[in-house]
Each structure stands twice: as structure tokens, then as C-alpha cells.
Amino acid sequence: MTAPLLSIRDLSVSYVVGNGMVHAVDGATFDVPAAGIVGLVGESGCGKSTIARALTRVVPKNARFAGGEIFFDGTDLLKLSEGEMNRLRWGDIAFIPQSAMNSLDPVYRIETQLGEVLRQRGGLSKAEAREKSEALFELVGIEPRRLRDFPHQFSGGMRQRVAIALALALDPKLIIADEPVTALDVIVQRQILDQLQALQQRLGISVILVTHDISVVAYVCDRIVVMYAGQVVESGDTRTVLTAPYHPYTMGLYNAFPDLQSSQGILTPIEGSPPDLSAPPSGCRFAPRCPFVEPECRATEMVLHEVEIVDGPAGHVSACRRNGDAEMLRAKASEVATWSA
Amino acid sequence: MVGVTAPAIDGQDHRDEVVRAEGVAKHYQVGSNLIATLRGRSALVKAVDGVSFTLKRGESVGLLGESGCGKTTMGRLLLKLVPPTSGSILFEGRDTATIDGADLRAFRRSAQLIFQNPFEALNPRLTIRQSLAEPLENAGVPRAERLGLIEEALELVRSPSPAEILERYPHQMSGGQLQRIVMARALILQPTFVVADEPVSMLDVSVRAGILNVFRDVRERLGLTAIYISHDLALVRYVCERTIVMYLGRVVEDGPTEEVVHEPLHPYSKALVTAVPVPHPDQSHEALPIHGGAPDARNPPSGCRFRDRCPHAFERCAVEEPKPIQQGNRTVYCHLFDS
Ligand SMILES: Nc1ncnc2c1ncn2[C@@H]1O[C@H](COP(=O)(O)OP(=O)(O)OP(=O)(O)O)[C@@H](O)[C@H]1O
Ligand SMILES: Nc1ncnc2c1ncn2[C@@H]1O[C@H](COP(=O)(O)OP(=O)(O)OP(=O)(O)O)[C@@H](O)[C@H]1O
Ligand SMILES: [Mg+2]
Ligand SMILES: [Mg+2]
Numbered sequence: 001m002t003a004p005l006l007s008i009r010d011l012s013v014s015y016v017v018g019n020g021m022v023h024a025v026d027g028a029t030f031d032v033p034a035a036g037i038v039g040l041v042g043e044s045g046c047g048k049s050t051i052a053r054a055l056t057r058v059v060p061k062n063a064r065f066a067g068g069e070i071f072f073d074g075t076d077l078l079k080l081s082e083g084e085m086n087r088l089r090w091g092d093i094a095f096i097p098q099s100a101m102n103s104l105d106p107v108y109r110i111e112t113q114l115g116e117v118l119r120q121r122g123g124l125s126k127a128e129a130r131e132k133s134e135a136l137f138e139l140v141g142i143e144p145r146r147l148r149d150f151p152h153q154f155s156g157g158m159r160q161r162v163a164i165a166l167a168l169a170l171d172p173k174l175i176i177a178d179e180p181v182t183a184l185d186v187i188v189q190r191q192i193l194d195q196l197q198a199l200q201q202r203l204g205i206s207v208i209l210v211t212h213d214i215s216v217v218a219y220v221c222d223r224i225v226v227m228y229a230g231q232v233v234e235s236g237d238t239r240t241v242l243t244a245p246y247h248p249y250t251m252g253l254y255n256a257f258p259d260l261q262s263s264q265g266i267l268t269p270i271e272g273s274p275p276d277l278s279a280p281p282s283g284c285r286f287a288p289r290c291p292f293v294e295p296e297c298r299a300t301e302m303v304l305h306e307v308e309i310v311d312g313p314a315g316h317v318s319a320c321r322r323n324g325d326a327e328m329l330r331a332k333a334s335e336v337a338t339w340s341a
Numbered sequence: 342m343v344g345v346t347a348p349a350i351d352g353q354d355h356r357d358e359v360v361r362a363e364g365v366a367k368h369y370q371v372g373s374n375l376i377a378t379l380r381g382r383s384a385l386v387k388a389v390d391g392v393s394f395t396l397k398r399g400e401s402v403g404l405l406g407e408s409g410c411g412k413t414t415m416g417r418l419l420l421k422l423v424p425p426t427s428g429s430i431l432f433e434g435r436d437t438a439t440i441d442g443a444d445l446r447a448f449r450r451s452a453q454l455i456f457q458n459p460f461e462a463l464n465p466r467l468t469i470r471q472s473l474a475e476p477l478e479n480a481g482v483p484r485a486e487r488l489g490l491i492e493e494a495l496e497l498v499r500s501p502s503p504a505e506i507l508e509r510y511p512h513q514m515s516g517g518q519l520q521r522i523v524m525a526r527a528l529i530l531q532p533t534f535v536v537a538d539e540p541v542s543m544l545d546v547s548v549r550a551g552i553l554n555v556f557r558d559v560r561e562r563l564g565l566t567a568i569y570i571s572h573d574l575a576l577v578r579y580v581c582e583r584t585i586v587m588y589l590g591r592v593v594e595d596g597p598t599e600e601v602v603h604e605p606l607h608p609y610s611k612a613l614v615t616a617v618p619v620p621h622p623d624q625s626h627e628a629l630p631i632h633g634g635a636p637d638a639r640n641p642p643s644g645c646r647f648r649d650r651c652p653h654a655f656e657r658c659a660v661e662e663p664k665p666i667q668q669g670n671r672t673v674y675c676h677l678f679d680s
Binding site for chain 1: 408517546551578579615617624
């Protein structure tokens, strides 16, 4: 594999709340290759947005970096000065926040808002900014004459495209898109994903797509990173992770998803709920809900191990103690009875 | 119970038919203040516009479509939470517009809504026991019988450790637990008809499956007639044997879910089915057969409302509204099938 564009090593981020801490991200490690889409998945509260924001270092006031490194093109972002980081933001790393489509200012024309980014951040002249705005609108599939519209004249899907256009404004190498299609209808969702994929391929950039929907990952992502309770539990090539998962949580998540194309009889819930991140359990955090738990699981801290796949793509890691039993666990995981408490 | 003894309007035997919607419309006047009117911004939103279907006893029917197509409005109309602008809704053979007084109370017991957002559906100041007792109290169930019914309802929705949960407040529970309580509350008066409006959209995937299983199970055990509102065809397929696809206030297709999924007839249903992502990476994807977004509900196209996005539209589509056309088990509203 060529050197990744982004390498996250053992990243930990906590939030200060009252007299305690929420350990929102705890020792996350994964890579983002140069050119490609990486899907960051996991259920609500597992730390996806926290990671996404940490990568741009635009975090809430009560957030604390508790350790780790974020190498972007070989530089550790966490060691940069605020000024240096500021130059990278937008320029090299663009972030589309979770509710970006609602964050456009209603009183200004889209043109004004896009132009401002291009001129202030990108140092373009007024004429250049206009030209670039039109090119960006064409890129994301909106007629350039609609630049003169106000945000309320746009549908949710169009506003999401504007957010993507804004992110692309200064030709970044990496776009981090936090749930870019979650609030959208399936048809619009599909249009946006197609657009994002086409742009990624055409411009040769990297995208981190944060989502809770593994169907979305299956559709557009080359690689997948599965998170549970603040930790990365499995990551690798999308096809191998989804078709031959090693971590029981990945297996469970997959079973719980409705699938329009299969004749699956029953969806299987994962009993219980994720742990409280202000006092996470020791050992494997999924252990309390895992049907394959052994006493040692609760005593052994999770560590990502490369799994052995003959002729498979490299870089598939899983944090399960029982990686070696994966084949047997997969067979059991496909039975409903395995998951009923 | 409402209507069972009341004569049906048309004098026919509708015992097998729980709900009948006939040409139902609900129009909202939006921006009707003076300034909006002067600026020409006042408009009529035809949230539901001429919808007809019937629900047989024990049937579970999905109401599917994009945001704003009128699903929630249709659900509220069926439950007599809003009156129709025109058309009629029959419940157990009786026009709901005429139900009042004691009959209305009975109707409210028989026909229940399951809310979308479990975090908003319960009063935060009441314990779970109080929340569940409330409908019983309103229905005049004697105090002594209430706890038994509450426990039964909690068991029905497979709520874990009911004894412990009863004294908790909503904020002390997870979304999945709450959604079970919301469901228990809707079922506690033993309704015959429920409308579930996106009941799992706020829940995590691992939890969602459990709620859907409870819904399927309860429906079967109680022989409920149910409307399941969702924009997610994969979910509808999981809980409903029949699906009604809506587009901008109208029905475009109505028939067995498996048929709609595997061989959608209406061009819009086809687009919906094509757009649904599936969780396996090897699936080949057809290109989306339509372009553009949903048009403004205030200004829908003439004739067929889907025509400006439809790849097959021809002249007739602009001038004539499609009539229901029977195709095997399905009803499709599209001129393509009118031969
Ligand atoms: N500013 C904050 N202060 C305190 N706790 C926070 C803050 N932001 C997030 N958290 C907590 O940190 C954890 C991770 O939150 P995060 O928003 O990263 O999750 P997520 O995976 O993006 O979830 P979702 O899918 O709901 O967007 C959660 O337990 C959340 O409650
Ligand atoms: N009380 C109201 N006043 C004015 N317009 C309304 C009202 N209720 C609904 N509408 C409009 O009617 C249309 C249909 O709304 P409805 O809520 O029924 O759609 P829906 O299919 O349930 O959408 P969603 O999937 O977003 O819940 C929309 O254009 C909506 O804005
Ligand atoms: Mg988030
Ligand atoms: Mg609705």
C-alpha cells in the first residue's frame, strides 16, 4: 500500500462534564489512503463526530485531546500551531459538519456566502471568486444561475450540494463529511452519494464519510472503519469487512440491518445498549452485549490485530480476542437464537 | 365498539373492512397573512389530494414516500385527528365525520397512534407507571385493574424488567426502552387499528430490529389492522405485506410489498426501489432512472404529478390525471398501463 494521506494513531478525545469526563474517543487508530472513500460507521454516541471534528481541531470548548497523533501528509496535526492548522483547514482539509445543510445563513444569497469563503480563505479576487463559484455549482450539479438564490429557496438535497461545493472551494486533499445524507430521502441520498463518488474519483481526493448506515458504506466506500463505544473495533476493505467480519459487533450490526435485496426472514437486534462513556467497562467494551463473550474478554483490553486473510486485501484489523475463531463465530452469528438474551 | 352495530353508509357488509378512504383530501392554506397575500406568497398546500384505499381486518399496510408527500397527514386523517377537506373516511363502516360523543371516546380507544419520536411522546414529569395509567384512567378503567393491564402491556412489547421500569422517568431510559413504552401505551386499551408513524426512525440500528420484531409479533397476536408510515422501503418490507406508495399527496401504486419491491410498476416506485442502498458491497447498482428533486407541493405539475421527473412522460401525462388501473394484485396510477 502507498503511504496513507491520513494516519490516526491511538487518538483519544474526552469531554469535561460537571465533575467528570466523557471518554468519547479512546485510542482510535486507522488510515485514510490517498484517493478513496473511507466510511466511519457506528451507532449514535460512539464518537464518530468527535473524531471528525478532532481531525480539523475545531472542537467544543470542553473537549480535551487526551493522547495520540494525527498524521496528515506526514505532519502531526496535533503538534501544529493554531496558525499553521488554520492554513490547512479548508485548504487541505475540508469539513462538512453534521447539520451543514442547515448552517447556511438565511439572510445572504448563496453567492455571497460562497464568495466570502473563496475570497477570505482562498485569496481570490471578486471576479475569480465568481468564476470559481459557477464552476463549483456546475461540479455539484446545480445550475450556476441559482447562485443568486437564498438558502430557503433550496431543497434539503440542494443545500447539501452547496455544502459540498463549499467544502470543495479551496481544492482540498481530504473532505470529512459528517452524515451528509442522513436527513435526506433515498432518491436524493443516492444522488448526493453518486455526486460525491464522482467528484472523489475525478479530483483524486480522499473522503471520510461519517454515517451510521452500513448500506451507505457498502454503496460508496472503499474502506470501512467500525466504531463501538469510542473505539475502533474493526477496519479494512469494505467488501472483506462486510462479507467476512471478524468482530462480533460488526456481525451484529450487519444482522440488524434490513436488506431490500435478500429474502431474509428476521432482523436480529443486539440486546442491551452501549456503555456509559463516562465510566466505560474494563476489557472489551462490547463484552456485556457479546454472545461470544468469555471471562477473559472482560479482563483484556481491546487491541487491534491484523487478521490473516489468504489473498485478501491488506490492512484488515479487528479488536476481538477471538479473531482466530471468526469463521465459527460468523456461522453462529447468522443464527437468530445466538443473539437472544 | 364503534360502527359494528351502526349501519354502514352504503348498506353493504363491510365487516371485513376496517378502514375505507374515499377521495380523501387535506388542503392547508399557508402564508395567509396580509403581507404574504400581497406578495403572492399565500398558497394552498395539497398535503393529501384524492386518496382512496381500503384496509382489511388484520392487514398491515406500509405508507411509503418522500418527505412531504403527505404520509403523516394521511395517518392523522385516518385517526380523525384532523378533518378532511373533502372525501370521506369510514371506520368499521361508519363515516368518521359523524362519530361524536361516547362513540368518539370508543373510537379513540379503538384507533391509536404510535409516535415517531419516543423522546417526545411521553410526559417527562410522569413516571412510566403514570404514563401508562393515564389512558386507562381516561377510559374509566377501575384503579384495581390498572396495574394488571399495565404489566400485560409491558409484557406484550417485551419490555425488560417491567417491575423496575415502572417507577422510572423517561430521561432515565434509552430510546429503545422508551419506544417499547410508547407502543405499550398505544396498545394498552386493546385497539383494533394502529397508525405507526416512523416509529423507529430515531432509534439505533441494533435496537430498531427489536422494536420491529415486537411490532410484527404484536400485530399478529392481536390481529391488529395497521398502517406503518415510513420513507424506508426496507423497513416497510419487513413489517407490511402490502405497500401504498405516495407521491405529492397522491397514491401512485398500491399492492403486495414483495411485488412492489421486485417488480415496481410505477416509474416513481421504480426509482424508489433503485435508490435504496443495500448492505452488501457486491451488489451492482442500476443508475437512478430519474433526475431532479421533488417539486414544490404548493405548485404541483398538472396531470400526473410525477411527470416532470418521469423518464416515460408523454403528452397525455400533462393534461390528464391518471386513474387507478388494476394490474393483477396491484393498483397503479399511471397512463403507461392504460391500454
Ligand atoms: N460537547 C460535548 N460535551 C460532552 N459530551 C459530549 C459532547 N459532544 C459529544 N459528547 C458525548 O461524546 C460521545 C460521542 O459523541 P459523538 O457526537 O462523537 O457521537 P456520534 O458517533 O457522532 O453520534 P451520532 O451518530 O448521534 O451523531 C457521546 O456520548 C456524546 O454524548
Ligand atoms: N398543519 C399544516 N399546515 C400547513 N401545511 C402542512 C401542515 N401539515 C402538513 N403540511 C404540509 O403538507 C405536506 C405533507 O406533509 P406531511 O407531514 O403529511 O408529509 P410526510 O409525508 O409525513 O413527510 P415526512 O416524511 O417529512 O414526515 C407538506 O408539504 C407539509 O409542509
Ligand atoms: Mg455525529
Ligand atoms: Mg411524516
